[in-house]
Amino acid sequence: MPPAPRTTALVALAGAVLGALLSWVGSRGLIDDTYITLSYARNLAEHRHWGMTPGLTSNAATSPLNVALLAGCFLLVRPFAGADGELALGVLTTLLGALAGWWSARAAARLGLPAAWPVAALVVVLANPFLVSALGLEVVLLFTAVTGLLAAGLAGRPVLYGLVAAASLLARLDLVVFVVLVALACPGVLRRLPVAVAACLAACLPWFALSWWWLGSAIPDTFVIKTNQRDFGEGRTYLRGLWTHYSINTPLAVGVGVAAAVLGLLVLVLLVVALLRRRARPGTGGLVGVGLGGVAYFAVYSVLGVPPYQWYYVAPMASLSFVAVLGAGLLLGGGSARRPSPVPAAALAVAAVAGLVACVPAAARSLPWPYPPVFANFATxxxxxxxxxxxxxxxxxxxxxxxxxxxxxxxxxxxxxxxxxxxxxxxxxxxxxxxxxxxxxxxxxxxxxxxxxxxxxxxxxxxxxxxxxxxxxxxxxxxxxxxxxxxxxxxxxxxxxxxxx
Known part of the structure; x- marks a missing residue:
């Protein structure tokens, strides 16, 4: 069913409000790596310079798109607040929240779900303690990109899919697992896959070519930096990091983040069963593609053996949490066109917010908080x-x-x-x-x-x-x-x- 414009606009407004609230809450407690991105963005906006410091060109910004978007927001707020990085980040997070809401509403409508379900999905994802603790990195951007892939895939629009895919690769190159799996799960894109691929390459190849020639590397230098790091301690790799690293100091945050992802895994299995039994609603395959993307992302990072940086867990947690909510709506609605009650959606949203509040350390319970729930820097x-x-x-x-x-x-x-x-x-x-x-x-x-x-x-x-x-x-x-x-x-x-x- 095509989405109603009014409903789509209301869900987008809810996403904007959530993004603005999230950015305000975290504005004074941004982690150290976020300021690497803000430094790149400020230098790009003020000096047209690609680098972390004013006099050195470097290529250690993992997300070129995030830097470019933040630079644009720097320019947007400069006439009113000067070079206020936290405000620029707030503007971008608000806009990304609105876009994620827009795409979530369109995807949910094609799945036959009422507006309460995409709103609840936004709340559950954006209240994840690992996501809010990495605000300013590309965590909100990557979630927005995944919702765009799903919406374009369910709508059967290969050109739009290709453009969103290009944005995904510029947001984080490792999002290629979502680009591939969602495309394979959406017949409307799969039937015209060459068109989608051509649109994707036309939109993103110029940057990778420019980066390869001008910056000396097609991919960000963080690939070699992060995959070469061994300073988290024995056994503290990505695969085991949630248990050997984070659960020691922030067990509640791990529990809250993992709970939503585990629910997503359970819902994903049930959706696959429904597909195999031909009892799934049209479009269910696209949502399954998102869930499989989260699983594949976790598997790839586990094989790479990278350190357990908190933002590395956001992609699988966010995608599986998204599947948990929208997939639950599909399962509660059954295989018919019956629309599920909004009550379970509201319950999931309330539980997510309550879990986030419970994760905040006692010393950080002021607003805006001085540091986020998952925090490991050497100074506040x-x-x-x-x-x-x-x-x-x-x-x-x-x-x-x-x-x-x-x-x-x-x-x-x-x-x-x-x-x-x-x-x-x-x-x-x-x-x-x-x-x-x-x-x-x-x-x-x-x-x-x-x-x-x-x-x-x-x-x-x-x-x-x-x-x-x-x-x-x-x-x-x-x-x-x-x-x-x-x-x-x-x-x-x-x-x-x-x-x-």
């Missing part, structure tokens, strides 16, 4: 912003080496703070190490990918930021700052020292 966002501003005044135009976490410090100091995320010279050894341990095929692909990379010599770094254990004598430093480190880490001191040159 407020502490990093204060320290970064002071470091900027102390070092001026000189370079300073980052202490391990760079995002918030770089954003606040607006100076040449360097590590492998901001300075390509720091990354060369990581690239060589990744190539050395890769198999023959991956090594060949990496060598081709870095064909145009220019190896720059490391420049002198007059200053260095270094962590020292709390209680140690920081007298030898130029300045030092004590941090409380939020929920996980023990208090430490960050010291500014003279470097080697």
């Amino acid at each position: 966002p407020a502490e990093y912003r204060r320290i970064g501003a002071e470091v900027g005044r102390l070092v001026g135009e000189e370079r300073v080496a980052a202490p391990g976490e760079i995002g918030t410090l770089a954003y606040a100091c607006d100076c040449e703070i360097v590590d492998q995320f901001s300075d390509p010279a720091y990354l060369q050894g990581v690239i060589e190490a990744r190539q050395a341990e890769a198999g023959p095929l991956l090594r060949t692909l990496l060598e081709f990918n870095y064909t145009h990379r220019e190896t720059a010599a490391a420049q002198p770094t007059p200053f260095v930021l270094r962590w020292v254990t709390a209680g140690a004598d920081p007298a030898q430093g130029i300045a030092s700052w004590r941090t409380t480190a939020g929920t996980w880490q023990t208090p430490d001191r960050l010291v500014l020292l003279r470097g080697e040159g």
Whole structure:
């Protein structure tokens, strides 16, 4: 059934409200990696420069589309609030929430579900503690892209599907698993697959070609950075990270996030059974494709053995949570055109919000919160912003080496703070190490990918930021700052020292 414009607009409005509320709640508690993205976006908006710091071109932004959209929002808010990154992020999150609502409503209408079900799906997904704890990264964008794939696929519009697929790949290249599986599950796209592929390639290949030629790599450098990291400890990989890493410090957040995903897995199995028994509603296959995409995404990351960064879990959690809600509506409605009651949808939404509220640590129960439910940085966002501003005044135009976490410090100091995320010279050894341990095929692909990379010599770094254990004598430093480190880490001191040159 084609969607009613009024219903679609109302669900889009609900998505916008949820996005605005989410961005306000998290505006002062953004994690360190979010500020890496905000730094890229600010430099692009203000200096037409692709890099984390004003003077260095780099390619460590995982989501080029997220950076570009944030840069546009920087320009949008600048006449009213200056370079306010949190406000720009709020505008983008609101717009993405509206778009996710629009596409969710259109997909739900074609599945025969009333408006209460896509609204509940938005609430359940956006209230996920892992998603809200990575706000500002591409987590909302990737969810929006998946809803767009489903809506275009169910509508049988191959050109639109191809364009949304291109946006998905520019949002995160690993979303290719959703692009492929949803396309295969939607007959209207599958029958005209060459059209969809052509539209996708026409829209995204120019960026990848430009990045390969100009930035020295078609894919973001975070691929080699993240897949080469081994500093989370023995056994703390993506496959086991929820249990060996996060459940130790934030067990409730893990429980809430996993519960919705497990419900999605159960609903996914029931939908597959209904399809095999030919008792499923038209369009059910597309929703199954979304669920299988979440499962495949988790499997691919498990095989890669990457570290358990919290935002890596958002794609499978969000997609399976989305399937849990809309799929439950389909199952409750049965194989006929009977429309399910909105009561179960409302119950799922209330449970999701209650779960999120319960996950917030006691020390962070103020609005906007000072740090999110899943938080593992070495200083709170407020502490990093204060320290970064002071470091900027102390070092001026000189370079300073980052202490391990760079995002918030770089954003606040607006100076040449360097590590492998901001300075390509720091990354060369990581690239060589990744190539050395890769198999023959991956090594060949990496060598081709870095064909145009220019190896720059490391420049002198007059200053260095270094962590020292709390209680140690920081007298030898130029300045030092004590941090409380939020929920996980023990208090430490960050010291500014003279470097080697």
